[in-house]
Amino acid sequence: xxxxxxxxxxxxxxxxxxxxxxxxxxxxxxxxxxxxxxxxxxxxxxxxxxxxxxxxxxxxxxxxxxxxxxxxxxxxxxxxxxxxxxxxxxxxxxxxxxxxxxxxxxxxxxxxxxxxxxxxxxxxxxxxxxxxxxxxxxxxxxxxxxxxxxxxxxxxxxxxxxxxxxxxxxxxxxxxxxxxxxxxxxxxxxxxxxxxxxxxxxxxxxxxxxxxxxxxxxxxxxxxxxxxxxxxxxxxxxxx
Amino acid sequence: xxxxxxxxxxxxxxxxxxxxxxxxxxxxxxxxxxxxxxxxxxxxxxxxxxxxxxxxxxxxxxxxxxxxxxxxxxxxxxxxxxxxxxxxxxxxxxxxxxxxxxxxxxxxxxxxxxxxxxxxxxxxxxxxxxxxxxxxxxxxxxxxxxxxxxxxxxxxxxxxxxxxxxxxxxxxxxxxxxxxxxxxxxxxxxxxxxxxxxxxxxxxxxxxxxxxxxxxxxxxxxxxxxxxxxxxxxxxxxxxxxxxxxxxxxxxxxxxxxxxxxxxxxxxxxxxxxxxxxxxxxxxxxxxxxxxxxxxxxxxxxxxx
Numbered sequence: 001x002x003x004x005x006x007x008x009x010x011x012x013x014x015x016x017x018x019x020x021x022x023x024x025x026x027x028x029x030x031x032x033x034x035x036x037x038x039x040x041x042x043x044x045x046x047x048x049x050x051x052x053x054x055x056x057x058x059x060x061x062x063x064x065x066x067x068x069x070x071x072x073x074x075x076x077x078x079x080x081x082x083x084x085x086x087x088x089x090x091x092x093x094x095x096x097x098x099x100x101x102x103x104x105x106x107x108x109x110x111x112x113x114x115x116x117x118x119x120x121x122x123x124x125x126x127x128x129x130x131x132x133x134x135x136x137x138x139x140x141x142x143x144x145x146x147x148x149x150x151x152x153x154x155x156x157x158x159x160x161x162x163x164x165x166x167x168x169x170x171x172x173x174x175x176x177x178x179x180x181x182x183x184x185x186x187x188x189x190x191x192x193x194x195x196x197x198x199x200x201x202x203x204x205x206x207x208x209x210x211x212x213x214x215x216x217x218x219x220x221x222x223x224x225x226x227x228x229x230x231x232x233x234x235x236x237x238x239x240x
Numbered sequence: 241x242x243x244x245x246x247x248x249x250x251x252x253x254x255x256x257x258x259x260x261x262x263x264x265x266x267x268x269x270x271x272x273x274x275x276x277x278x279x280x281x282x283x284x285x286x287x288x289x290x291x292x293x294x295x296x297x298x299x300x301x302x303x304x305x306x307x308x309x310x311x312x313x314x315x316x317x318x319x320x321x322x323x324x325x326x327x328x329x330x331x332x333x334x335x336x337x338x339x340x341x342x343x344x345x346x347x348x349x350x351x352x353x354x355x356x357x358x359x360x361x362x363x364x365x366x367x368x369x370x371x372x373x374x375x376x377x378x379x380x381x382x383x384x385x386x387x388x389x390x391x392x393x394x395x396x397x398x399x400x401x402x403x404x405x406x407x408x409x410x411x412x413x414x415x416x417x418x419x420x421x422x423x424x425x426x427x428x429x430x431x432x433x434x435x436x437x438x439x440x441x442x443x444x445x446x447x448x449x450x451x452x453x454x455x456x457x458x459x460x461x462x463x464x465x466x467x468x469x470x471x472x473x474x475x476x477x478x479x480x481x482x483x484x485x486x487x488x489x490x491x492x493x494x495x496x497x498x499x500x501x502x503x504x505x506x507x508x509x510x511x512x513x514x515x516x517x518x519x520x521x522x523x524x525x526x527x528x529x530x531x532x533x534x535x536x537x538x539x540x541x542x543x544x545x
Contacts, residue, residue: 004272004514004515040513044512045305046300046302046511198300198301200508201510201511202511203269203270203514205265206263206265206309206511208300208309209300212296221293221294
């Protein structure tokens with residue numbers, strides 16, 4: 001299956017402060033929670049990667065936050081415009097033998113959590129999604145619990161005691177992922193985190209987006225784009 | 241169908257379109273995007289005698305019409321390349337050039353010996369690496385050291401020897417000549433230009449946060465520099481020249497051929513458009529048919545008239 005696609009914009013609207021949702025009609029056959037697409041932006045050398053928030057019969061939804069020229073270009077796209085993207089890229093969340101899961105999203109990190117939640121629901125896996133946003137006008141809907149201000153990490157302990165999850169999945173800034181992973185190690189709960197790093201190729205050839213990772217007692221480089229973006233939280237060597 | 245076959249001395253290509261080192265991995269990743277066996281040749285990621293982990297920290301910085309990278313030549317090392325990657329390239333019948341990097345003369349020579357022993361048809365030597373034993377001056381910035389390096393590799397390697405020149409020099413002609421006279425079969429140019437990416441953010445506490453990425457500049461923005469270098473190199477050497485730098489479409493290819501390149505490599509554009517090489521090959525075929533040009537030699541001649 002070729003991974004270069006053209007998508008037709010079905011919807012591209014603001015859903016929260018500086019945050020937009022774009023829905024593309026595509027010929028993509030499959031995509032799974034955790035994967036991303038990389039969108040070609042006018043006059044930009046590098047594609048912009050976005051976690052998939054939903055995939056339904058070829059219709060892909062992603063969320064984006066306005067950061068600069070690339071995302072402003074995406075914002076300028078109108079209904080029926082064509083988008084050049086590659087995908088679905090990267091690995092997926094793993095939920096084999098999982099009965100209960102805690103999902104933690106911070107800010108726009110909610111996107112892959114919503115896709116994962118949908119998959120878990122389909123599989124009948126009990127789950128709870130908590131998300132945190134800095135301010136009220138940044139809230140993106142779809143969680144079981146939404147917190148504003150403070151840190152979403154402050155709620156892990158309580159939720160962990162309540163739910164007794166087999167795994168905690170998380171997506172958000174590195175500091176959140178690090179704290180979630182450390183909680184997992186301390187409390188003997190498996191964690192999977194969705195990472196982000198500036199990418200050049202998005203397909204695993206340029207080695208531009210590597211993170212350090214523990215594997216078989218050694219420290220190795222893993223590419224966020226191909227080996228990830230989903231990693232076992234306890235194996236990531238955090239640079240913060 | 242025009243005949244796109246391109247001959248670089250003893251090294252034959254289906255067409256003049258190659259991929260540049262470091263932008264195409266070891267080819268398998270691109271099978272999701274193009275038919276890799278259609279390419280003239282791929283140049284592998286730089287391979288060093290021992291595996292290299294590369295640089296820590298941010299490795300990529302986007303610029304206007306280009307990017308800066310400081311990957312630091314991360315690679316699996318020559319042993320794993322020969323054991324794991326080489327059989328795949330051979331099995332898939334992908335025409336390839338092995339790109340070599342090193343931090344001492346001995347590294348290159350050792351790697352060249354291994355390439356020779358394994359019957360690798362062509363190697364491209366990255367001479368933009370710092371020579372750690374000699375004050376970290378890059379091998380390719382002084383005619384004397386480039387000559388010595390080329391000569392030493394030539395002694396150990398019987399296949400097609402390409403020297404990839406760095407543009408970060410004042411007198412590219414003397415380096416091209418040094419490589420040719422020391423036994424290189426071909427020159428490829430250019431490697432990345434030295435560049436610095438600076439990003440300044442204003443933090444909520446009204447202070448500045450500065451991030452720097454010092455590395456190699458590539459992409460469309462370097463094309464005029466590359467064209468100039470290729471023209472200057474071609475004016476002094478007799479061996480074939482491979483043009484590299486900012487190529488993103490067929491017009492760019494024609495520009496390089498017109499100033500003396502015998503074929504081209506496409507690098508950064510593979511990130512922007514992973515199918516660019518196949519598209520350019522198709523466009524070249526169409527154009528030559530339209531203009532009734534039968535073969536690449538004729539195309540080059542007409543472009544240089």
